[in-house]
Amino acid sequence: MIKFPDNFLWGGAVSNVQAEGAWLTDGKGLNVYDTQEITFESGQTVIDSSELASNHYYQYHEDIKLMKEMGFTAYRFSVVWSRIHPLGDDEEPNEAGLHYYENMVDCLIAAGIEPVVSLVHFDMPDNLAKKHNGFYNKKVIDLYIKHVGIVVERLKTKVKYWITYNEMNLAPFHPGLVAGARRPENVEPAVFFKTIVHNTQLAHARAVLTIKSAIPHAKVSGMTNCPWVVPATSAPEDVLASHIRNTYHLWLTFDVMTSGKYPSYYLKFLENRGIEAAFDGLDEIKQASEKLDYLSISYYQTNTIRGVKNENVVAMEDAIIFNQSVEISETLSATEWGWAIDPLGFRTVLSALYQRYQKPIFIVENGIALLETPDENQFVSDDTRIQYHRDHLQSVYQAIQHDGVEIIGYLAWSPIDFLSSHKEMRKRYGFIRIDTTPDENGLLRRTPKKSWYWYQSVINSNGEQLDEA
Numbered sequence: 001m002i003k004f005p006d007n008f009l010w011g012g013a014v015s016n017v018q019a020e021g022a023w024l025t026d027g028k029g030l031n032v033y034d035t036q037e038i039t040f041e042s043g044q045t046v047i048d049s050s051e052l053a054s055n056h057y058y059q060y061h062e063d064i065k066l067m068k069e070m071g072f073t074a075y076r077f078s079v080v081w082s083r084i085h086p087l088g089d090d091e092e093p094n095e096a097g098l099h100y101y102e103n104m105v106d107c108l109i110a111a112g113i114e115p116v117v118s119l120v121h122f123d124m125p126d127n128l129a130k131k132h133n134g135f136y137n138k139k140v141i142d143l144y145i146k147h148v149g150i151v152v153e154r155l156k157t158k159v160k161y162w163i164t165y166n167e168m169n170l171a172p173f174h175p176g177l178v179a180g181a182r183r184p185e186n187v188e189p190a191v192f193f194k195t196i197v198h199n200t201q202l203a204h205a206r207a208v209l210t211i212k213s214a215i216p217h218a219k220v221s222g223m224t225n226c227p228w229v230v231p232a233t234s235a236p237e238d239v240l241a242s243h244i245r246n247t248y249h250l251w252l253t254f255d256v257m258t259s260g261k262y263p264s265y266y267l268k269f270l271e272n273r274g275i276e277a278a279f280d281g282l283d284e285i286k287q288a289s290e291k292l293d294y295l296s297i298s299y300y301q302t303n304t305i306r307g308v309k310n311e312n313v314v315a316m317e318d319a320i321i322f323n324q325s326v327e328i329s330e331t332l333s334a335t336e337w338g339w340a341i342d343p344l345g346f347r348t349v350l351s352a353l354y355q356r357y358q359k360p361i362f363i364v365e366n367g368i369a370l371l372e373t374p375d376e377n378q379f380v381s382d383d384t385r386i387q388y389h390r391d392h393l394q395s396v397y398q399a400i401q402h403d404g405v406e407i408i409g410y411l412a413w414s415p416i417d418f419l420s421s422h423k424e425m426r427k428r429y430g431f432i433r434i435d436t437t438p439d440e441n442g443l444l445r446r447t448p449k450k451s452w453y454w455y456q457s458v459i460n461s462n463g464e465q466l467d468e469a
Contacts, residue, residue: 002397004463009114009409012067012431013076013364014056015166017123019418020080022057023050026096029086030126032134032180033421041422042337048425054418054434055444060104062446066432067415068111070452071459075113076364076411077104078121078166085147088125088140093150101151105158116364116411117159118223119148119207121166122421124180134180135171135199136192145206149214156215163296163364164207165200167225169253172196177421189322190273201256202281205288212291221362222257223296226250226349229305229326237307244320245305251356258357260289272314294408295357298365299392302345304329336371337427343391350399350407360406366392367413369420369427372449380433380449389455393466412455416446431455 017033024030038047056063067075081088083097108115124134132140152162171179172193179200183192204222211220229245231238247265255263262279270277303326310316328340335341346366353361368388372380389412399405417430425436431452435445457465 009074011072011074012415019056021053031082076116078118088128129180136181208288232304260286302342347395362408
């Protein structure tokens with residue numbers, strides 16, 4: 001019989017910059033999500049505006065009420081940087097923004113839901129990206145820490161769980177959205193990689209120290225996406241390619257974050273490319289590693305990779321790290337967006353992370369995007385979503401029960417529909433359907449889907465319902 005630990009946290013997660021709308025309301029400034037240049041995803045024909053999104057800014061009370069009814073005990077949301085500091089280098093914070101998030105936290109606490117706060121999630125003020133090139137410039141680290149300090153001071157008596165930086169390992173590979181940065185034309189990819197990796201590690205470390213200084217009992221983590229790859233075949237070059245890809249797309253971020261130093265393989269990476277291995281702030285990175293309480297992750301898919309043939313080892317490694325595309329295994333099904341569905345891979349990732357780092361893991365994103373057609377009452381029968389979460393939760397349970405992995409909780413992506421990272425509302429992740437046409441009061445209708453009722457039963461049974469077909 002499946003039964004999760006008694007203190008297991010059940011809930012969901014959103015990126016507020018993708019859900020709130022109200023993009024210039026109450027003093028908010030534009031951020032890198034608002035202004036990004038979109039490359040269309042599969043089947044995408046329009047860009048949906050973040051001016052409205054899910055109207056979460058005005059309807060979060062309604063959304064939290066539905067989360068409470070679902071049985072949530074934890075909810076992860078992000079404090080939009082440009083709502084607190086519209087330009088990023090403002091002398092004073094925007095009080096309306098601070099007031100908004102404090103009210104949201106109060107609403108969660110009143111509902112018996114543990115707030116989990118992310119401090120940067122695709123929401124760097126656009127001004128910092130344009131003026132300073134984001135986290136490529138160390139000046140932005142100082143501005144980020146000023147922002148963190150103000151948010152923490154405001155919420156320190158109310159929030160226990162903090163996440164410093166969303167999907168930090170993606171910053172060198174998707175720098176515009178994740179780090180507010182672009183690679184200058186005269187800078188080689190490996191040099192840019194080194195700069196972004198170090199600056200985001202330093203930003204994370206200083207955020208950890210800022211939080212712990214203000215709230216010694218706080219639970220603080222960094223976060224990575226888990227872009228897990230396996231060899232396309234048993235060929236040795238494919239096995240090596242998967243090792244290299246995982247090392248630099250996943251392990252490196254947590255290796256530094258947990259040990260407080262740069263590993264020998266990375267120092268060799270720099271040496272072999274003629275890049276000086278000089279780093280400032282290593283003492284802060286080390287101190288932060290000793291104060292890290294848990295690791296938070298997002299997981300969506302597993303892919304395969306093929307080896308690159310090149311007698312020049314450095315060129316081969318660079319091709320795998322920076323250029324090589326990944327594939328969907330022919331043994332796996334995929335979503336309409338071509339994301340492989342691999343719940344057993346989830347168990348593998350969880351076990352590998354725990355064995356390597358021996359720190360509790362908080363799953364703060366896992367979900368599936370679907371094209372949905374509601375009935376005349378806006379009800380959606382999303383059996384595919386139910387199956388996806390059932391299978392992935394069974395793998396979470398197996399990781400706990402059979403691999404000894406300590407897992408804090410499972411926060412599904414997501415309670416409500418909202419804009420994807422590519423700004424399309426037809427790509428839906430939520431247990432609650434959000435209509436896209438405002439009513440006469442400017443509100444968007446919320447309708448629980450079939451999965452809402454299913455997840456409610458899973459939470460209420462502490463996972464026992466997963467045994468049912």
